[in-house]
Amino acid sequence: MLKYALLGFLNYRSLSGYDLKGIIDTSTRHFWHADLSQIYKTLKALESDGLIASVVEANDDRPDRRVYTITDSGRADLQQWLSTPLDEMTPLKETLLLKVFFSAETDPVRVLAMLHRQRDLHQRALERYRGQTLADIEQNAALTGAAPIHAVFWDATRRAGELYEEMYIRWLDETIERIEQLIR
Amino acid sequence: MLKYALLGFLNYRSLSGYDLKGIIDTSTRHFWHADLSQIYKTLKALESDGLIASVVEANDDRPDRRVYTITDSGRADLQQWLSTPLDEMTPLKETLLLKVFFSAETDPVRVLAMLHRQRDLHQRALERYRGQTLADIEQNAALTGAAPIHAVFWDATRRAGELYEEMYIRWLDETIERIEQLIR
DNA sequence: TTTGCATATAGGCATTTGCATATACTATAC
DNA sequence: GTATAGTATATGCAAATGCCTATATGCAAA
Numbered sequence: 397m398l399k400y401a402l403l404g405f406l407n408y409r410s411l412s413g414y415d416l417k418g419i420i421d422t423s424t425r426h427f428w429h430a431d432l433s434q435i436y437k438t439l440k441a442l443e444s445d446g447l448i449a450s451v452v453e454a455n456d457d458r459p460d461r462r463v464y465t466i467t468d469s470g471r472a473d474l475q476q477w478l479s480t481p482l483d484e485m486t487p488l489k490e491t492l493l494l495k496v497f498f499s500a501e502t503d504p505v506r507v508l509a510m511l512h513r514q515r516d517l518h519q520r521a522l523e524r525y526r527g528q529t530l531a532d533i534e535q536n537a538a539l540t541g542a543a544p545i546h547a548v549f550w551d552a553t554r555r556a557g558e559l560y561e562e563m564y565i566r567w568l569d570e571t572i573e574r575i576e577q578l579i580r
Numbered sequence: 581m582l583k584y585a586l587l588g589f590l591n592y593r594s595l596s597g598y599d600l601k602g603i604i605d606t607s608t609r610h611f612w613h614a615d616l617s618q619i620y621k622t623l624k625a626l627e628s629d630g631l632i633a634s635v636v637e638a639n640d641d642r643p644d645r646r647v648y649t650i651t652d653s654g655r656a657d658l659q660q661w662l663s664t665p666l667d668e669m670t671p672l673k674e675t676l677l678l679k680v681f682f683s684a685e686t687d688p689v690r691v692l693a694m695l696h697r698q699r700d701l702h703q704r705a706l707e708r709y710r711g712q713t714l715a716d717i718e719q720n721a722a723l724t725g726a727a728p729i730h731a732v733f734w735d736a737t738r739r740a741g742e743l744y745e746e747m748y749i750r751w752l753d754e755t756i757e758r759i760e761q762l763i764r
Numbered sequence: 765t766t767t768g769c770a771t772a773t774a775g776g777c778a779t780t781t782g783c784a785t786a787t788a789c790t791a792t793a794c
Numbered sequence: 795g796t797a798t799a800g801t802a803t804a805t806g807c808a809a810a811t812g813c814c815t816a817t818a819t820g821c822a823a824a
Contacts, residue, residue: 397675398810404682414772427677434811436774441809459772459819478686481694482676485701488744491581491670493611493737495662498588500730502662510665517669546684548762552755553677560672563747571736578732582780598802618781620804643789643802 398430398438403474406448406466409541413439413462419540423550426521426557439464447473496571504579508572515568522561528554582614582622587658590632590650593725597623597646603724607734610705610741623648631657680755688763692756699752706745712738 405411405419413436420430430438442448447470453461466474492514499507533554534547542550589595589603597620604614614622626632631654637645650658676698683691717738718731726734 397673397678400682401678404678407682412772413774424678424681425671427672427674427681429671429673431812432772433774433776433813438810440774455772457820458770459817461772474682478679478682479690481690481697482679483694483697483701485698485705486673486675487609487613488611488672489581489613489670490611490740492666493740494581494585494588494608495666496733497608497611497737498584498591498658498662498733500727500733506663506665510667513665513667514669517667521669543684545762548758549680549682549684552758553681555754556674556677556751559747559751563743567740567743570739574732574736578729596802597804615782616802617783617804617806621780624804639789639802641790642800643787645802 397428398434399442400474400477401428401430402435402438402442403447403466403470403477405540406464407471407474410463410465412453412464423536423540424553426560427553442470446470504575508575511568511572511575515565515572518561518564518568522558522565525554525558525561581612582618583626584658584661585612585614586619586622586626587631587650587654587661589724590648591655591658594647594649596637596648607720607724608737610744611737626654630654688759692759695752695756695759699749699756702745702748702752706742706749709738709742709745 401420401424402416405416411419413432416439417430417432417435420428420435439448439450443450443464446467448464448466450462450464453463455461492510495510496507530547530551533550534544537544537547537550585604585608586600589600595603597616600623601614601616601619604612604619623632623634627634627648630651632648632650634646634648637647639645679694680691714731714735717734718728721728721731721734
C-alpha cells in the first residue's frame with residue numbers, strides 16, 4: 397500500500413526518497429506512515445517493476461540525490477488502484493485497547509496513570525489537527541505540486557484525524573471515570 | 581503483540597490454537613486480529629521460549645487438540661507487559677483515507693459510491709457493538725474463564741468500537757456532503 | 765571545538781503478516 | 795449420495811515492517 401502513497405505523490409512531481417519521507421510525515425502520517433529504509437526499498441522495487449524511473453542528480457554543496465519520476469505504466473497502475481472501490485473495512489491494531497482488555501487485575505492506579513498520559517498525547521494531536529487551516533493545506537498542496545482541488549480531499553483526511561482524536565479523548569474520559577468508580 | 585493476546589487468554593485457562601482463534605474473533609477482533617496460521621506459529625514460538633507448555637489431547641470423535649497452558653515464566657512476562665504503561669500513540673493505517681487523499685482527479689460519482697458502501701459496512705459494525713450488552717460480555721468472560729471484574733474492561737473496549745464507528749459514520753457523512761457540493 | 769542536526773542513500777536482519785495449501789474426521793444439509 | 799461446513803493442526807513462501815548501522819557533507823549551536 398505504501399506503493400500507492402509513493403506513486404500518488406510522484407504523480408504530482410518528481411521527488412527523491414528523502415523528499416517523500418518528509419512529505420509523508422507532514423501529510424499522510426496519521427493514516428499511513430513509513431520509515432526511510434522502507435521507502436528506499438519500495439522505490440527500488442517500483443523501479444524494477446518499471447512503474448517509476450530514476451536519475452541521480454549530482455550536487456556540490458549537498459549529497460547527491462536520486463530523483464524518481466513516475467512512468468506511464470506507473471500512472472496506469474495508480475489510476476487502476478484509485479478507480480477500484482475499497483469494499484472492506486480496514487482492520488485496526490490498537491495496543492492500548494489490548495492492554496486495557498487484560499488490565500482487570502493490574503493496579504488501577506497505574507492503569508489510570510497510563511490513561512491520563514494517553515489523554516495528554518491525544519489532546520496534543522487534536523490541537524495539531526485543529527491548528528491546521530485549509531490555507532495551510534492549500535499551501536502544502538502547492539508545494540507538493542498538487543492542484544488546488546486536491547486540498548479539499550487532503551482536508552477531509554485532516555478532519556478524519558480531528559474527529560478520531562475527539563472520539564479517542566471522549567473514550568479515555570469515559571474509561572477513566574468507569575475505573576475510578578470501581579475503586580471508589 | 582499477538583504474543584500478549586495469547587498469553588492474556590491462556591492466563592484465564594488452557595486453550596488450543598483453534599480455541600484462541602475463536603475467542604480472538606469474538607472479543608478482540610476489532611482492535612487485535614490474527615489468522616490461524618499466525619496463531620499457530622506464535623504459539624510454537626512462545627512454547628520454545630518456555631512461556632507456555634503444551635499437551636496433545638487425543639480425541640475419538642474429533643481431531644486431536646494441542647492444548648497450551650501458561651507457565652510461571654509466561655505469567656511473569658504477561659504481568660511485566662501489563663504493568664509497563666504505554667506512552668506512545670499507536671499509529672494507524674487506514675486504506676480508505678489513503679485512497680480519498682489521492683481521489684481529487686477520480687470520477688466523484690465513483691468516490692461517492694465507495695463512501696456510501698463504506699457507510700453501510702460501518703453502520704452494520706456499529707449495530708453489532710450496540711447489540712452487545714454487558715450481560716453478553718459477562719457471559720463471554722465466564723466462558724473464557726475470566727472473573728466478572730474483567731467484563732468492565734472488556735466492555736470498555738466494546739465502547740471504544742461503538743464510538744469509533746459513530747465517529748467514522750459521521751466523517752463519511754461529512755465527506756459525502758463535501759464532495760456532493762463540489763460537483764453541484 | 766565538539767556535538768548534534770539536516771541532508772541524502774542504502775544494506776542487513778529479524779519479526780510480523782498474509783495467503784495458500786495439505787490433511788483428516790464428523791455432522792449436517794441438499 | 796454428495797457437497798459443504800465445522801473441528802483441528804501445520805507448513806511454505808512472499809511481502810511488509812521495524813529497527814539498526816554505515817557513509818558523507820555542511821552548518822549551527824553549545
